[in-house]
Structures are given as structure tokens and as C-alpha cells.
Amino acid sequence: xxxxxxxTEFILHGLTQDNTVxxxxxxxxxxxxxxxxxxxxxxxxxxxxxxxxxxxxxxxLSYLSFVDISYSTVTAPKLIYDLLVEKKTISFVGxxxxxxxxxxxxxxxxxxxxxxxxDRCIAIxxxxxxxxxxxxxxxxxxxxxxxxxxxxxxxxxxxxxxxxPFCGPNEIDHYFxxxxxxxxxxCTDTYIVGVTVAANSGVISLSCFVVLVVSYAxxxxxxxxxxxxxxxxxxxxxxxxITVVVLFFGPCIFIYMRPSTTFSADKMVSVFYTIITPxxxxxxYTLRNGEVKNAMKRLxxxxxxxxx
Numbered sequence: 001x002x003x004x005x006x007x008t009e010f011i012l013h014g015l016t017q018d019n020t021v022x023x024x025x026x027x028x029x030x031x032x033x034x035x036x037x038x039x040x041x042x043x044x045x046x047x048x049x050x051x052x053x054x055x056x057x058x059x060x061l062s063y064l065s066f067v068d069i070s071y072s073t074v075t076a077p078k079l080i081y082d083l084l085v086e087k088k089t090i091s092f093v094g095x096x097x098x099x100x101x102x103x104x105x106x107x108x109x110x111x112x113x114x115x116x117x118x119d120r121c122i123a124i125x126x127x128x129x130x131x132x133x134x135x136x137x138x139x140x141x142x143x144x145x146x147x148x149x150x151x152x153x154x155x156x157x158x159x160x161x162x163x164x165p166f167c168g169p170n171e172i173d174h175y176f177x178x179x180x181x182x183x184x185x186x187c188t189d190t191y192i193v194g195v196t197v198a199a200n201s202g203v204i205s206l207s208c209f210v211v212l213v214v215s216y217a218x219x220x221x222x223x224x225x226x227x228x229x230x231x232x233x234x235x236x237x238x239x240x241x242i243t244v245v246v247l248f249f250g251p252c253i254f255i256y257m258r259p260s261t262t263f264s265a266d267k268m269v270s271v272f273y274t275i276i277t278p279x280x281x282x283x284x285y286t287l288r289n290g291e292v293k294n295a296m297k298r299l300x301x302x303x304x305x306x307x308x
Contacts, residue, residue: 007166010095010185012088013173015079015267026083032279033076039282040065042296050295056134057123058292060116061285063143067112068278071105074098075176075274082175092166095177100158102176106273107204108150110252113245114208115142117215120238125222149204156200160193174267176274180255201256209249216242240284247277 016022047053047062075098082088090098123130157179164186174181179197183190219238223231251273255266286292 006168007092007170007185009089009091009170010177011171012082012090012175013171014082014088015175015271016083022083026080029076029080029083029275032275033072033080035282036072036076036275036279037069039279040069043282043285043292046292046295046299049299053291053295056119056136056139057116059136059139060112060119060143063146064109064112064116064281067105067109068281071102071109072275072278074101074105079175079275088175090177095172095182096158096162098177099161099179099182100154102178102274103157103201104150104154106150106252107153108146109248110205110208111146111149112143113241113248114211115146116241117212117245118142120241121215121219124219124238153200153204157197160197160200164188164190164193174270176270178270180266198256202253205249205252205256209245209253212245212249240289243284244277244281247280248273251277 014022015025043065044062047058078090078098119134122133126133161179161182164182165188166185167187169185172181172185179201180194183194183197186193216238223235251269254269286296
């Protein structure tokens with residue numbers, strides 16, 4: 001079939017077709033998005049302005065917060081707006097841009113979470129050599145590698161989607177543009193492309209998840225020789241990160257570790273990793289971290305004193 005594209009825009013089905021439910025969801029997701037922006041900005045400002053939070057763990061955490069803001073911004077504003085309008089449309093170029101940005105920031109977050117697991121593994125298993133192994137130079141390169149990895153992954157996904165012919169219909173049963181819904185609309189055989197997409201996204205998610213599991217297995221083994229107090233402290237530090245990993249990787253693996261098929265549950269699962277997890281990350285990392293909470297208190301006290 002000739003590779004022609006007769007589609008200039010796509011119609012999104014959105015999250016729900018029920019007007020009453022849509023209005024409730026509008027208020028709910030608007031609050032969620034505000035919480036994502038304010039919560040993650042607070043973490044970034046606290047880490048950047050606090051001299052006590054200068055370890056690699058907080059360096060990575062500040063970038064994770066930045067990625068969470070960017071990742072949720074790819075889908076949340078459009079979702080919130082579409083909940084109030086009857087016809088939900090997105091241009092072809094806008095759809096491809098959303099696909100690229102979503103996979104770019106999503107994959108960067110996957111790599112960052114993996115880097116953070118490596119950081120915790122070195123900090124707990126080799127505490128005496130930690131500052132030499134995970135120095136500032138290494139931190140910068142690890143973050144840069146996460147961005148490059150996200151870019152390469154996103155370029156592959158985007159190029160696979162943009163070369164497909166779309167000749168109608170143009171209705172996407174989702175609230176944002178993603179590879180699997182687009183493959184359903186292509187007027188050509190997409191089996192090879194679907195396998196490539198699953199391999200690209202799924203292998204990254206699964207391989208990083210395996211690395212994470214191995215890292216924490218190594219940590220658990222190393223804790224056997226520690227005192228009870230040392231074990232509790234190390235486990236307390238890692239619990240926050242493990243919680244974030246499970247909340248983010250579970251839905252990602254469910255969505256992308258399969259052929260180009262879509263399920264009715266996909267939209268709700270996507271909400272979880274595009275909005276819910278970025279919103280929960282600040283709460284998870286602050287409520288379970290005394291250093292961050294103390295730094296926030298100091299930041300607040302300085303602000304109050306400056307206003308007096």
C-alpha cells in the first residue's frame with residue numbers, strides 16, 4: 001500500500017463520555033496536576049537551596065522531580081481541557097509531538113529510577129568508597145545518559161509511528177497519543193512495527209526493572225551482616241524508592257510488554273503512571289525522609305524571617 005497520509009487531525013475519545021463523570025474528573029485531575037507542579041517544584045527548590053541535601057541521592061531526586069513535572073505536563077493539561085469540551089481533537093503534528101515527548105520523559109524517568117537504585121546499592125554496600133565511586137562527575141554523566149537514552153528510545157518510537165500511512169478513520173480510543181492506539185488506525189499491516197514497538201518499550205522497562213530487582217537483592221544480602229539499627233535505617237531509605245518503582249514500572253510493563261493490542265483498562269492504567277505516580281512521588285519522598293522535611297522547614301523559616 002502506498003505510504004500516504006490523508007489524516008490531518010485525530011479525534012480523541014478521552015477518558016470518559018459521561019458529562020457528569022467528566023466534570024468530576026476535571027476538578028479531580030486539575031487538583032492532581034496542581035499538586036504535581038507545586039509538590040515537585042518544592043522538592044527541587046528545597047534541594048537546590050539546602051546545603052545539607054548535597055548528596056548524589058538528592059541530586060538525582062531533583063532531576064526526578066523535574067522529569068515528573070515535564071512528563072505529566074505532556075498529557076495532563078490536554079486531558080483536563082478535553083474533559084470540558086465535546087469534540088476532543090489533536091492535530092497530526094501535535095499527536096506526534098505528544099507521542100515523542102511522552103516517551104522521552106517516560107523513558108528518562110525509567111533510567112533515572114534505575115540510576116537511583118544503583119546509587120542506593122553503592123551507598124549501602126560500599127559506604128567507605130561511596131563518595132569516590134558516585135562522585136559529582138559520575139552523577140552528571142548518569143543523568144546525561146538517562147536523557148540521551150530517553151531521546152534515542154523516543155526517536156525510535158516516533159519514527160516508527162510517523163512513517164505509517166493514515167487514511168481514516170482518525171478516532172483514537174484514548175486521552176492522549178500513544179503508539180499502540182495509532183497502530184490500530186494505520187491502513188497497512190503493522191505486525192512488524194508492533195513487535196518492534198513492544199521490543200523497544202518493553203525490553204527497556206523489563207531490563208531496567210530486572211536491574212532494580214537485582215540491586216535491591218544485593219542490598220538485602222549485604223544487610224545480613226549489619227546491626228539491627230543499620231538494617232532498619234537502610235531499609236527505611238530504600239522503601240520510598242521501591243514504592244515509586246513499583247507504582248511506575250508495574251503499569252508501564254502492563255502497557256508496553258505486549259504486542260500492538262489495546263484493552264479497555266489501558267486508559268485507567270495510563271492515568272496511573274502519567275498523573276498519579278508523579279503526584280505521589282513528592283509525598284513518598286518527603287513524608288519518609290526526615291532530611292528533606294527538615295530542609296523544607298528551614299526554607300520556610302528563612303522565608304518567614306525575610307518577610308518580617
